[in-house]
Amino acid sequence: MQFSESWLRTFVNPDNLTTDALSHRLTMAGLEVEEVGPVAPPFDKIVVARVLATERHPNADRLNVCQVDAGTGETLQIVCGAPNVKPGILVPCALVGAVLPPTEAGGKPFEIKVGKLRGVESYGMLCSARELKLSEDHEGLLILPEDAPVGENIRRYLxxxxxxxxxxxTPNKADCLSIHGVAREVAALTGAPLTLPAMEPVAVTIDDRLPVKISAPDLCGRFSGRVIRGVNARAATPAWMVQRLERAGQRSISALVDISNYVMLELGRPSHVFDLDKIHGGLDVRWGRKGEQLKLLNGNTVEVDETVGVIADDKEIESLAGIMGGDSTAVTLDTTNIYLEAAFWWPQAIQGRARRYNFSTDAAHRFERGVDYATTVEHIERITALILQICGGQAGPVDDQAVNLPQRPPVRLRVVRAERVLGIALNPAEIADVFQRLGLPFTQGEGAEGTVFEVTPPSYRFDLEIEEDLIEEVARIYGFERIPARPPVAESEMRPTGEARRSTHAVRHAVAARDYQEVINFAFVEEKWERDFAANDNPIRLLNPIASQLAVMRSTLIGGLLDKVRYNLNRKAARVRLFEVGRVFLRNAGTGDGGLTVAGYDQPMRVAGIACGPAFEEQWGVPTRPVDFFDIKGDVEALLHPRQARFEPVSHPALHPGRAATVLLEGKPIGVIGELHPQWLQAYELSNAPVLFELDLDAVRDIGLPGYTEISKFPAAVRDLALVVKQTLRVQDLTDAMRAALDKQGFGRYLQSLVLFDEFRPKAASAAIGADEKSLAFRLTLQDTGATLQDETVDSAVRCMVEAATAAFGARLRG
Incomplete structure (x- = not known):
């Protein structure tokens, strides 16, 4: 929002409030003043002058020798090359000694001196608007009004x-998108009286009306308009209006358009002026229809559908509702009869429509935030009065249709709640004074919670909907700078660190030490990822996602990691190993509200990793092979050390049916590990199958307290044991049975390790191993801390294990 201070002070002029003080007051009230600067750079000795006579320069075709009256008491001879110089005009004249601002950024100011141009002396310079840095117009001299006093300092005159x-x-302060709105705030802040322009009804001299039908009450809640005939569209826009428009960042176009723009800036009311003679029949305010097209004022031709509001006549669309008018009914300098329209468009019916067509307008910017629906008629009268004053004409009666206006229920404000939010003691009288200064109608009463105010939001305040909105108003007018900044008071203590738990930072280091790179992904993900990788058909949805595809909260870290793997593979990265430590979000009706919890939801932390490509970087010492399940299983076991995990087959929507396992610690599942499911390998266009894991972070952090174990002084006994079993037998089941047998016979205390070091599957059946059998070779290490184990004890332990394997699974020793 841009405006000049002089225009604002015609509405409200606080005594003894300087520009800097005004800027500070507005900023502290929530209207951040981003920039304040003069309308022109500093200069002096430039005055209003009249050109008395001109004649051609004797030595230059494009120069004129002018006789100029600058109010100095003598006629000045000035050489000028402007094409619009002529006798009788009033222009700015830089006298000898004047210093003009630089013509280019970074340039130097230049001083006007007595000089010769092609042999003719010149005692000054006639100036254009660009030379005074008032605009970029340099096509000719700046022509001043006829009533400009000759000799007057141009700074004072303009x-x-x-x-x-x-x-x-901020987006909620749409009520301040006008001089009136800002002035209303200044009046509330300073107590200065607010003066509004006259909006008295103009004299109605004709009975002409234009038939208007509102077919879409959910698009347009109120539509006001009137016919004005006999206007002079070629009339010049008054200099004072042009000046205010330019200082508000608007370019003067024509009188009718300038008046519409002026009232929009003045009162915040976008309006539209139709050329009445170009309208076919009446107007219909409705939603668009698929396939309809409209050529806009900016020259673009757009296609509308059922979600875009339009104003149409009996033949075609005439404008985009609340956004921009159409080219076919635009006013021109030949227009004589107009239809003036001001309406209330529902904000949700305008929001996003202009951006759909890749442009923005001042009207759409205001309507999508909410424009006062109670003053359409008064604003029509204001625009009409200016049109009749500047362009002449005869006005018809105002046709006003209100079909669907907002219902503004009162908003309650509890004083105790306001005190708790703002952290200060508030007197009900102070709050009442704030509401009175802001012009907010209210009632005050007493209840179980103390003093309660009920405020009815005015028609121009679309931002007042909940109690916190009123608390914000109290804080703004009370003064943010008056609210003390108190540091939080809390006990400061050194809390003990649990030795049995390592920090999240330590877990990150442990995973990174296994050759993984950390990534950080959004907690909101694509809904498709939740269906594919977690079989979650009811994810937690975001009310206001930052992007349409990131619409749900994740319940697994797999989707984000897989997306980053695909991103790297698409950029020719041959080997990718990534991990993430992050939070997931799960529904749980049993969770209640707490300091770090939200009712109905669990938010556990997890650590997940993914590896794709070669198991090792290419080198001479190790043959190149793709990473497999057992590589990642080793990473997980190292991450959980010294605790030992079990791995059981599992069915998981993201993982390969035969190459996935659940990770168990002390019988409790803490995560999964496995190779990506083949269907997702194809769906996500991956050439190699990644292997991944996902674990509960709390389980990974719980490493337990270190325990003392005596180191034996006696030698260990090592035996190799080869058993022939069915190919369908799981190694884990076999080792469980052998360990249980050792414990039962009292040999379990000697067992130091039981490791599978070889698996053999014959290509064809033989006498030793059948076609459906396999050979498993184990290395058994037994040791006693108190004495040397005897061969009889070792043999008994081995025999015990073989017997248990034979009894449970039909295993036999390989000959």
Whole structure:
């Protein structure tokens, strides 16, 4: 929002409030003043002058020798090359000694001196608007009005010491997108009286009306308009209006368009002026229809559908509702009869429509935030009065249709709640004073919670909906700078660190030490990932996602990791190993609200990793092979050390049916490990199958306390044991049976390790091993801490294991 200080002070003029003080007050009230600067750079000795006579320069075709009255008491001879110089005009004249601003950024100011141009002396310079840095127009001299006093300092005459404010408004402050809105805030902050322009009804001299039908009440809640005939569209826009428009960042176009823009900036009311003679029949305010097209004022031709509001006549669409008018009914300098429209468009019916067509307009910017629906008629009268004053004409009656206006229920404010939120003691009288200064109708009463205010939001305040909105208003007007900044008071203590638990940071280091790179992904993911990798058809949805595809909260880290693997593989990375430590989000009706919990949801932390490509970087010492399940199983076992995990087959939506396992610690599942399912390998266009794991972070952090174990002084006994079993037998089941047998016979205390070191499957049946059998070779290490184990004891332990394997699974020793 940009405007000049002088225009604002015509509405409200606080005594003894300087520009800097005004800027500070606005900023502290939530209307951040982003920039304040003069409308023109500093210069002096430039005055209003009249050109008395001109004649051609004797030595240059494009130069004129002018006789100029600058109010100095003598006629000045000035050489000028402007094409629009002629006798009788009033222009700015830089006298000898004047210093003009630089013509280019970074340039130096230049001083006007007596000089000769092609042999003719010149005692000054006639100036264009660009040379005074008032605009970029340099096609000719700046022509001043006929009532400009000759000799008057141009800074004083054009009010060039005026300041331009640029305010950065938050989206909720749509009521301040006008001079009236900002002035209303200044009046509330300072107590200065607010003066509004006259909006009295104009004299109605004709009975002409244009038939208007509102077919979409959910698009347009109120539509006001009137016919004005006999206007002079070629009338010049008054200099004071042009000046205010330019200082608000608007370019003067024509009188009718300038008046519409002026009232939009003045009162916050976008309006539209139709050429009445180009309208076919009446107007219909409705939703668009698929396939309809409209050529806009900006020259673009757009296609509308059922989600875009339009104003149409009996033949075609005439404008995009609340956004931009159409080219076919645009006013021109030949327009004589107009239809003036001001409407209330529902914000949700305008939001996003302009961006769909890749442009933005001042009207859409205001309507999608909410424009006062109660003052359409008054604003029509204001625009009409200006049109009749500047362009002449005869006005018809105002046709006003209100079909669907917002219902504004009162909003409650509890004083105790306001005190708790703001952290200060508030007197109900202070709150009542704030509401009175803001012009908010309210009632005050007493209840079980103390003093309660009920505020009815005005028609121009679309941002007042909940109690916190009113608390914000109290804070703004009370003064943010008056609210003390108190540091939080809390006990500071050194809390003991649990030796049995390592930190999350240590877990990250442990995974990174296994040759993984850490990534950080969004906690909100694609809904497809939840279906594919977690079989989750009811994910936790976001109310306001940052992107349409990131619409749900993740219940697994797999999707984000797989996406990053695919990203790297697409960029020719041959070997990718990534991990993430992050939070997932699960529904749980049993979870209640707490300091770190939200009712109905669990938010556990997990650690997950993924590996794709060669198991090792290419080298001479190890043959190149792709990473497999057992590589990642080793990483998981190292991560959980010294605790030992079990791995049981599992069915998981993201993992290969025969190459996936659940990770168990003390019989409790803590995660999964496995190779990516072949169907996702194809769906996500991956050439190699990644292997991944996902574990509960708390289980990984619980490593237990270190325990003392005596180191034996006696030698260990090592035996190799080869058993022939069915190929369908799981090694884990076989080792469990052998360990149980040792424990039962009292040999378990001697067992140091039982390791599978070889598996053999014959290509064809033989006398030793059948076609459906395999040979498993184990290395058994037995040791006693108190004495040397005797061969009889070792043999008994081995025999015990073989017998248990034979009894349970029909195993036999390989001959």
């Amino acid at each position: 009010d060039l010491d005026d300041q331009v404010f640029v305010i950065k408004l």
